[in-house]
Amino acid sequence: MSERAAEDLAEKLQREVAEAQAAHSQYLSELAATAAASRAARSAEAHPEPDEEPAMTVLTDTSLPEETRVQVLRQLASSISRRDEYIEALLAIVRDRGDSSGVRENALRVLGSAAFQVDRFTPHQQAYEDALHDLVADPVPALREAAVGILAQRHDPVVQETLLQGLRGEGPLPVERERAILLLAEDDHLDNLPWLQDLYRSGSEDAREQAVRFMGSYPAAQTTLEGILRDKSESTGVRQQSGAALRYLAPDRFEEVAKDISTDTTDDPEVRTASLRALQHLGDTARVYADTDFVNRVRDVSSDESAPQVAEVARDLLEQGPNP
C-alpha cells in the first residue's frame, strides 16, 4: 500500500470512529432523557431504584414505544453476558405475555446470543431453559417456534414429548407438523422413522427432501432409500438426497445402485451425472475402477450424444481412472 493510500485509509477510519462516537453520544443523551421521563412518570405510582441505569429503566418500562426499547436491546446485545441484572431483566421480559411481542422476540434473540458465552451464562442457563419451556405454549407463534427450535436442537425431553403428543393428536402442536417432525429428527435416538416416512409421503417438496436426508440415520430405512433413489417418477432433488442418505448409511449398496442409474440411458441425466460424480470422487474409487463391466458401460455412456451432459462426466471419470 502506498503512503498516500495509507493516509486516506487512516483518515477514513478516523472519520468513521468519530461518527460512531457521535452516534453513541446521541444515543446516550436520548437514553438519559427517555429514562428521566420514564422515572418521572413512574415515580407517582412506584418507587424506581434511585441508582438504576438509564438503559435498565427504559428496557423495563413497558409503557415506552417498542422501537425505543428494542434500540436499547440492540445496544446491549454485545455486552449482556457480563451483566447478570440485565440477563434477569430480559428473562422477565421474555416470560411476560403482557409485554410487547416485538420486545420479547428481540429479548429472546439477545439471550440466545448470550447463551453462547457458556462460561458466563452458566448460572442463568436453567432459568433460560425454564423461560423457553414457558414459551412453548405462548400465544405468539414466533416466540413459540424459536423456543421449540432451540429446545429441540438440545434434545430437550420435555419439548420432545410435547411434539410427540401433538403429532399423535394427544395435545396441541406448538409448531407446524412438518417442522415438528424435522425437529424431532434431530435426535436419532428417538423412533422417528415412521414420522419421516409419513413426511416423505405427504410433505412439501422441501420437507420430503429433509425427511429422506434424516432417514440416513436409520439402518431400517435402507430399502426405502434405495427405492426412492431408483424411482424415476420422483423429483430430482429428493432422489439426489436419497442417494446421499443411502451412501451415508450403506456405501456398498449405494455403489451398486449408482452404477445401475448412471448407465441407464432412460434415467434422469441430472441424477445420472450426480451418481457418476459420487462414484468417481467418493467412497472406494479403486474398487469402482476395478469393475471392468461398469467401466465398459461408462465407456458406452461417454459416447452417447443423446445425453451430452452425462457423456462429459463419463469421459472425465474414464480420464481420471488408472487406464484412461
Place this chain on the structure above:
Amino acid sequence: MTALERPTADADVAALVDALRHLPHGEDELVALLPENLPIYEGRSAAEMGRLRGYLLAAFANTGLPDAAVPFVIESLESGHMAYEVAGAAIGLRGLKTQSLDVASSLLRAIDNLSGADATVSFERYEPAWPYAQPTTALTEVVRTIGQLGARAGAARTELGRLAQQRERFSSPVLEEIRRVLDEADPRCAAHARDPAHDAAACGCAPAVQQGSGDACCADLALPEPVQDHPATATRLEDQDGRPERFEDFFCGKPSIVAFFYTRCDNPYKCSLTITKLAALEASLEERGLAGALRVAAITYDPAFDLPHRLRRYGTDRGMRFSEDTRFFRVTSGFQEIQRRFNLGVNYGASTVNRHQTEVYVLNRQGGIAASFTRMRWEIEAVLRAARKLSVAPGHT
C-alpha cells in the same frame, strides 16, 4: 416382573413402580426392573429409557436402597447425562442402608457433570406437565442428598463449602440449597466447610476428595467376576479396515481386553470416555513393554450402523493406535451369541441403542471372561492389573 413385557406403555411401567414403592419388600421387585436388557425395555426411545430410569431410581427413597441397587444408582450419578436420571439417582440414594459405603466421589462427579447442564425436573408424578407443581433441579437434588446423608456423604459434604464459593458455576436456587445444607450441618462441620483452612480432623470431617483420584466406591463394588469358560463361538466379526475375523481367532491365544461401545452414543461419560480410556490403556501397555502380550479390542453394540470406516474414525479420534493386536470390530453374524456370552447390558430402540451400561472385560487365552468391569467407572490400572495376572502367568487362566 417378567409378566411385564413389550409392548407395555411407559406410563404402565411407572404405575408399577408407584405400586411397588409402597409395598413391603417392594425394593426387591424394583431391583428386578433395573437391568437395561429386560424385554420390557425393547423398542423404547433413549429419552423414554432415561425417564423410566430416573423415576425407578427415585422410588428407592421410599423403599430403602438395597445393596443390589447401589451400582445402578452410582452408575447414573457418575455417568448419567440426562438431568432427570441423575436427579432420580440422587433421590434414590437417600434410601441408602449400607453405612460404610463411600458415595462422596459419585455425588461430586454428578455435580461436576451437571455444571452447566442442570435442568428443572419434577417427580410429582411420572411425566408431569409443564409448568411443574413441584419443580426442582438435578443439582438441587444432589446437594439435598448430600445434606440428608449427613456423615455418610463423607467428603462430599466438606466439598460443599468450596462449591458455595463458585458462584459462576451454579444458579441462584442451587447456591441457596448448598447454603441451606451447610447451615443445617453440624456447626463444626459448617465452619470447616466455609473455611478450607479449618482443621478437618478437629471436627471429624473427611478430607476433601480430589476429582480423578482413586474411587473407593468403585473399589468396593466393581469386583472382578470369576473365570467363565465358554464354548467356541461362530460369531463373525469385521474390523475397522473391513477385514473379516472369527471371534476365536482374535480373542483366543492371548489374553485380551475388550470394551463395548457404539459411535452414536450421545453420552460423553460412556462410550466416548470408554474408548478414550481404552486408548490410554493401550498406550500404557506399550510403555510397559506389554504391547505384544495382550490384545485390545472394542466391539460395537450397533453393527448395522457402525461400518468399518466409522469404527476407525471413532477410535483414531480418541487416540487409538490400531495394529494387529489392537482392533475395533462390528459383528457381522452371531451378535446374539455375543450378547449371551457377555450378558451385555444393552437394549435397543427403533433406530439404535436406547440404553447401555459401561462394560469392559478381561478375557483369558481361551476367550473366557476372567474379569469384568461393568456398570460403574473403571480405572485403567485396575484393568491392567487383572490383565497382567493373565499375561505374566501363561497357562494360568
